[in-house]
Amino acid sequence: MxxxxxxxxxxxxxxxxxxxxxxxxxxxxxxxxxxxxxxxxxxxxxxxxxxxxxxxxxxxxPASQAKQWPIPGRGLDARPIKKPKENRPQKVPTAADALKLALSQVGTTETAAGGTKFNQWFMSSPFAKRGVQRDGGSIGDYANASWCDMFVTWVGAQVGVKGIGGDAFTPEHARWFQQQHRWGSAPKPGAVVFFAWNGGHGIDDIDHVGLVVKDNHNGTIQTVEGNTDDAVRIRTRSTDQVVGYGYPQYG
Structure with missing residues (x-):
């Protein structure tokens, strides 16, 4: 039936x-x-x-005119479902990142007044305020001051490198690395290298600073430095003139 x-x-x-x-x-x-x-x-x-x-x-x-109810994310009048944003960890800057920026500045020279964009940036940074509190003087004093360490500080800040510190007075910057237990004698790429032209090996003997590009493995290193012949330049230096190296926290 x-x-x-x-x-x-x-x-x-x-x-x-x-x-x-x-x-x-x-x-x-x-x-x-x-x-x-x-x-x-x-x-x-x-x-x-x-x-x-x-x-x-x-x-x-009629079936041809029947309402078609949309499925979420599909069908008629349906807006695509947005996926939630993933909390991706931020990339930690590497030594290569810092050197790329530093090398891109090669050829930058002082103005007719004697300053650079690195001086101007440093004057607006908290490093300048700290320097005045420690050493006296005024922020305006940095406008035409030696800028080799301001250049290194600028590179670290622009790339977002942690553990690189910042200063305009090279002995104090080297002393800071010692206090952070990030000081040594190995010329690693991206390391902050401190020089003494008289061959001294004490912190107070330091005259100049730059960034290590590479170890030539022949008693010399290649560097990128600010305030050398009034410009940013690539140099080859003898390791006999090196007091020590500060190591930023690169990725």
Missing amino acids: PCVPRPEKTPSAVRLIPAFAGIATGGAAAIILTAAGPAEASPTVALPHHAVGASAAIPFP
Whole structure:
């Protein structure tokens, strides 16, 4: 026996849907599907009297016009779901990053007044305020002061290198590295190298500072330095003139 009873053959054939068979209780009219009229006409649903009135009927749209409800992230009128931003760790600057910036400044020279952009930047930095508090004078004194260490400080700050310190007075900068236990005698690329032209090996003998580009393994090192012949230049220096090396915290 078929699951759905075969209706009587009348002009308005009625088929009771099993899923709604139990609804016609309590005196309410049952929900029926009416297939009267031409085949292409939209079928209607007769609702219970207590719901919308005795003669109310809601047409079903043809399947081609039926509303398509969007799935989140897909379908009609749907906006793409944004993925949450990943908390990616920030890249720690490397020695190569610092040297790339330093070498890009080769050829930068002093102005006619004797200062550089490194002097101007240093004057606006907290390192200048600290230097005045320690050594006296005024921030304006840095405008035309020796700028080899200001150049090194500028490179470290621009790249975001930690553990490089900052100063305009080279002996104090070297002493800071010692206090941080980041001081040694190995010419590593990116290390801050401190020179004494008289060959002395004490902190107070230091005259000049730069960054190590590479160890030539022949008693010399290649460096990039500021305030050498009034400009940023690449130099080859004897390790006999080196007092020591400060090691920034590179990645």
